[in-house]
Structures are given as structure tokens and as C-alpha cells.
Amino acid sequence: xxxxxxxxxxxxxxxxxxxxxxxxxxxxxxxxxxxxxxxxxxxxxxxxxxxxxxxxxxxxxxxxxxxxxxxxxxxxxxxxxxxxxxxxxxxxxxxxxxxxxxxxxxxxxxxxxxxxxxxxxxxxxxxxxxxxxxxxxxxxxxxxxxxxxxxxxxxxxxxxxxxxxxxxxxxxxxxxxxxxxxxxxxxxxxxxxxxxxxxxxxxxxxxxxxxxxxxxxxxxxxxxxxxxxxxxxxxxxxxxxxx
Numbered sequence: 001x002x003x004x005x006x007x008x009x010x011x012x013x014x015x016x017x018x019x020x021x022x023x024x025x026x027x028x029x030x031x032x033x034x035x036x037x038x039x040x041x042x043x044x045x046x047x048x049x050x051x052x053x054x055x056x057x058x059x060x061x062x063x064x065x066x067x068x069x070x071x072x073x074x075x076x077x078x079x080x081x082x083x084x085x086x087x088x089x090x091x092x093x094x095x096x097x098x099x100x101x102x103x104x105x106x107x108x109x110x111x112x113x114x115x116x117x118x119x120x121x122x123x124x125x126x127x128x129x130x131x132x133x134x135x136x137x138x139x140x141x142x143x144x145x146x147x148x149x150x151x152x153x154x155x156x157x158x159x160x161x162x163x164x165x166x167x168x169x170x171x172x173x174x175x176x177x178x179x180x181x182x183x184x185x186x187x188x189x190x191x192x193x194x195x196x197x198x199x200x201x202x203x204x205x206x207x208x209x210x211x212x213x214x215x216x217x218x219x220x221x222x223x224x225x226x227x228x229x230x231x232x233x234x235x236x237x238x239x240x241x242x243x
Contacts, residue, residue: 009036011036011073012035012036012070013033013034013036013070014069015032015068015070016066017068018052018055018059018066019067026067030052030055030226031226033059041203041204042203042204042206042217042219043204043206043217044214044219044220044221045208045221046208047222049209051223051224052223053223054176056207057207060172062090062094074171091119091120094173094174095168097161098161101149101154101157101161105148105149107148108146109136109141109145109146109149110132110136110146113135113163114167120167122168123168132167158179158181158186159189162178170202171202171203173203174206174207175205175206177208177209178190178194180209180210187213191216194206220232
């Protein structure tokens with residue numbers, strides 16, 4: 001099969017299956033997932049726990065590899081990359097926002113945002129501090145840059161994590177339960193940041209159990225038993241035909 005993506009899709013999954021060995025047998029988690037997401041789309045991935053949502057994100061970020069099938073992101077066949085090449089590619093093309101923030105506790109917020117730039121080497125060293133300051137200002141943390149993560153609220157840590165995900169200006173942002181540890185008001189603020197990213201031309205994929213957030217996203221993909229059960233809007237979901 002041709003592994004070049006010429007249709008302008010930011011994300012293109014082709015018949016992706018993923019199984020894990022458990023007790024001497026392979027247990028399927030993703031089953032024949034084919035999915036295209038265009039540049040500039042905001043997509044919520046929903047469904048019950050244990051049905052494959054986070055595994056799907058791991059395919060898209062290259063954190064994990066499919067058992068079979070192809071994964072193309074920004075035109076690159078990441079399923080075929082070795083770990084060294086994949087790590088370099090990920091640092092420049094995908095920003096990841098985690099539920100538990102994953103900020104380094106010994107670094108202040110500014111240093112946490114600069115760190116991905118140091119790893120990727122995408123910007124000259126003299127420009128990295130200014131970019132980090134700009135990103136922290138965008139997420140409303142310009143007065144918190146010298147504080148350690150433990151000295152700010154959970155919502156502020158998540159804002160800093162979003163700034164860090166944007167450090168290398170990646171075209172794709174993926175977020176795994178980004179509002180799972182936040183109160184409703186802060187969750188809405190974080191969602192507004194994702195909305196702003198779409199306006200700036202980013203592609204954003206969010207795994208969430210937050211029904212309010214999911215129903216305010218233009219496209220909602222529901223995963224059940226490792227398959228795409230629904231793909232459409234919250235108001236008028238389109239049920240896919242049975243296989």
C-alpha cells in the first residue's frame with residue numbers, strides 16, 4: 001500500500017489494529033480503525049473507559065505502534081519509523097497535553113516550556129526564552145513564569161502544559177483527559193484555549209469523559225470495543241454502518 005498522504009489530512013489511520021499479550025494470548029484493543037482528520041479540525045474522542053481511546057492517541061503520537069495497519073501524521077508514515085527517528089519527528093510535529101500535567105517539579109514554568117525547545121533544537125538558543133514567555137502570556141501565566149509547578153493551581157499547571165505542548169509550534173496537538181482534574185469553570189477556560197488553537201490553524205484531538213466539552217466540539221468520535229461506533233456532531237451523530 002502507498003504510504004504517502006496526498007489528501008491533506010493531518011491524521012490518516014488505515015485499518016489500524018492493536019493487540020497486547022495478556023496471559024499467553026493476544027487481546028485486541030483497537031480493531032480495524034480507519035480515520036482521517038483534516039488540518040484545522042477540533043475533534044473529541046469519547047467512549048467508556050477501557051475501550052481504546054488512549055491507545056488510539058498513542059498510535060497518533062507514535063508512543064505506541066500498531067500491530068497491523070498504517071498511521072500517517074502530517075504526511076509521515078510514523079508506524080514505519082524507528083524510535084530514534086520517531087522521537088525527533090514527534091518533538092517537531094506533535095504537542096502532547098497530559099491529564100496529570102507531567103511538568104518537571106524542579107523546573108519553574110518558564111523552564112518547563114523551554115525544555116522541549118532544547119530537546120528539538122528547532123529554535124536558536126537565544127530565541128527560546130522569548131518564545132516561552134510569549135506562550136505563557138498567551139495562556140494567561142505571564143505573572144507566574146518563575147514559580148514551580150507545586151506553587152500554582154491545577155488549572156495553571158494545565159495551562160503551562162498547553163504552553164509546553166506548543167513550544168516547537170507543532171501542527172497537531174493531542175490531549176488525553178486535559179480537564180479530568182479540573183473544576184468546571186477551569187475546564188471551560190482550558191477548552192477556550194483549545195478553541196483558540198483551532199483559530200490559529202492547529203489540529204487538536206481531545207480524549208475526554210467531559211460530556212459538556214465533547215458536545216461543544218464540532219466533531220465527536222466515539223470508540224466502543226476498539227471500533228469507531230459514531231463519527232459526527234453531538235447533536236446529530238452519524239452512525240457508521242455495521243461491519
